[in-house]
Amino acid sequence: MKFIDKAHITFKAGNGGNGILDFHRELYMPKGGPSGGNGGDGGDIILKTNHNVNNLFDIKNKRKIYGNNGLIGGVNSKHGKNAQDKIIHVPIGTTIYKNNELICELLYEDEEFIIARGGKGGRGNKSFATSKNPVPKLCENGDIGETTKVVLNLKTISDVGLFGFPNVGKTSILQKITNSQAKAANYNFTTLSPNLGMVNNSSKKIVIGDMPGIIKGAHEGKGLGIDFLKHIEKSKSLVLVMGLSENSTMTSLLKEYKVLIAELKHFNEKLVKKIKLIVLNKEDLTTNKTLDNKIFEKTKVKTMYLSSKTMKNHDIFLKELENIIQNSDNEIVREKIIQTIELPSNELIDIKITHHSEKVWIIEGKTIEYWVKKIPLISEQNEQRFLSIITKLDIENEVLKRGGKPDDTIIIGSIAYDLI
Ligand SMILES: Nc1nc2c(ncn2[C@@H]2O[C@H](COP(=O)(O)OP(=O)(O)OP(=O)(O)O)[C@@H](O)[C@H]2O)c(=O)[nH]1
Numbered sequence: 001m002k003f004i005d006k007a008h009i010t011f012k013a014g015n016g017g018n019g020i021l022d023f024h025r026e027l028y029m030p031k032g033g034p035s036g037g038n039g040g041d042g043g044d045i046i047l048k049t050n051h052n053v054n055n056l057f058d059i060k061n062k063r064k065i066y067g068n069n070g071l072i073g074g075v076n077s078k079h080g081k082n083a084q085d086k087i088i089h090v091p092i093g094t095t096i097y098k099n100n101e102l103i104c105e106l107l108y109e110d111e112e113f114i115i116a117r118g119g120k121g122g123r124g125n126k127s128f129a130t131s132k133n134p135v136p137k138l139c140e141n142g143d144i145g146e147t148t149k150v151v152l153n154l155k156t157i158s159d160v161g162l163f164g165f166p167n168v169g170k171t172s173i174l175q176k177i178t179n180s181q182a183k184a185a186n187y188n189f190t191t192l193s194p195n196l197g198m199v200n201n202s203s204k205k206i207v208i209g210d211m212p213g214i215i216k217g218a219h220e221g222k223g224l225g226i227d228f229l230k231h232i233e234k235s236k237s238l239v240l241v242m243g244l245s246e247n248s249t250m251t252s253l254l255k256e257y258k259v260l261i262a263e264l265k266h267f268n269e270k271l272v273k274k275i276k277l278i279v280l281n282k283e284d285l286t287t288n289k290t291l292d293n294k295i296f297e298k299t300k301v302k303t304m305y306l307s308s309k310t311m312k313n314h315d316i317f318l319k320e321l322e323n324i325i326q327n328s329d330n331e332i333v334r335e336k337i338i339q340t341i342e343l344p345s346n347e348l349i350d351i352k353i354t355h356h357s358e359k360v361w362i363i364e365g366k367t368i369e370y371w372v373k374k375i376p377l378i379s380e381q382n383e384q385r386f387l388s389i390i391t392k393l394d395i396e397n398e399v400l401k402r403g404g405k406p407d408d409t410i411i412i413g414s415i416a417y418d419l420i
């Protein structure tokens with residue numbers, strides 16, 4: 001399965017069910033009371049993290065996900081059934097962007113976020129009964145479920161991230177110490193997307209993330225680029241891996257180190273501080289046994305030899321990983337989230353009046369379109385309620401002010417009527 005870490009997707013929550021007009025009828029009781037039930041609420045769509053899902057492949061393929069609709073109200077005051085919420089399982093580390101703003105990060109198992117809210121069910125005529133109007137012929141349609149267009153951006157979560165040049169043995173290390181079966185091979189860019197593995201033989205639960213290789217100029221798109229570094233942004237610590245050969249010298253290693261740091265900085269300066277260990281892998285290929293001290297002197301980062309071929313120093317490496325975890329913050333750093341604040345819509349500003357042709361005026365706007373859908377014009381009382389809303393919104397006066405004449409036609413959505 002392809003590893004997908006970004007998906008553009010639209011969620012459309014369930015609509016509320018319509019409320020209905022109904023009157024209780026029994027033999028010998030021709031004028032029973034109102035008994036139209038309310039519609040059921042539409043279901044929300046909820047994103048929930050699940051460790052069994054490791055990328056966004058399934059979601060990306062769907063493009064649009066619909067919630068469940070609430071059921072229509074029934075006769076005899078029966079409430080329409082509320083719809084079940086729809087739960088969409090996403091990988092741990094899923095971040096959600098709306099209009100290019102981060103709105104949520106799901107970083108732990110079983111974290112939830114309501115991405116689209118279901119519409120409320122409409123009221124049936126029973127619920128409109130008052131002492132003034134004991135037999136109302138009023139009812140409402142259910143609200144339309146919310147539609148949210150977002151970008152999901154996965155940042156895999158590991159305790160320790162391994163990064164370095166290609167072919168230095170990062171995946172081989174992962175294979176040796178964790179349950180991962182990721183592929184290692186003797187060519188550059190064997191790893192094309194991050195691999196995660198859980199460390200075996202450790203009393204602690206340590207998740208290691210193995211990244212694709214980085215080369216000089218990766219930030220300009222060379223090799224596999226650096227976009228995948230987002231997968232170590234949430235790592236608590238980083239281990240920089242270098243691969244030795246018989247020609248390795250302190251100068252060659254320092255050069256490699258500098259390139260890696262520069263590329264890391266291009267992505268996110270803060271990541272440099274997370275480097276807690278430098279591993280000189282392929283120890284079996286060199287006879288120079290003092291490189292670790294020299295690198296440490298220059299970089300001030302703890303440095304050790306390792307061979308994932310001969311397993312030399314593997315136990316020391318595991319201990320180091322445990323120490324790193326012990327000394328790192330347990331909390332995964334959350335970004336500052338800028339919540340999209342929906343400004344309360346000023347009803348008049350929201351209304352757009354267009355003089356369409358000589359005697360025709362078109363009214364548009366969220367508020368009025370909402371009421372057109374909400375109130376079905378199937379009874380006189382409903383019509384009156386609708387017209388009272390129009391009056392409250394001052395629409396007719398506004399049309400008259402702009403030169404409208406009695407008998408001109410006003411069109412709102414699917415409704416047309418004459419100006420008084
Ligand atoms: N001699 C020796 N070879 C090793 C050692 N560790 C890994 N190798 C070999 O080095 C080659 C590359 O190993 P990988 O684990 O695929 O390297 P990588 O860093 O993950 O490479 P990319 O995924 O391309 O970035 C493979 O042929 C491994 O068998 C080691 O300690 N000693």
Ligand SMILES: [Mg+2]
Pocket residue numbers: 170171172183184190191210211212
């Ligand atoms: Mg690899």
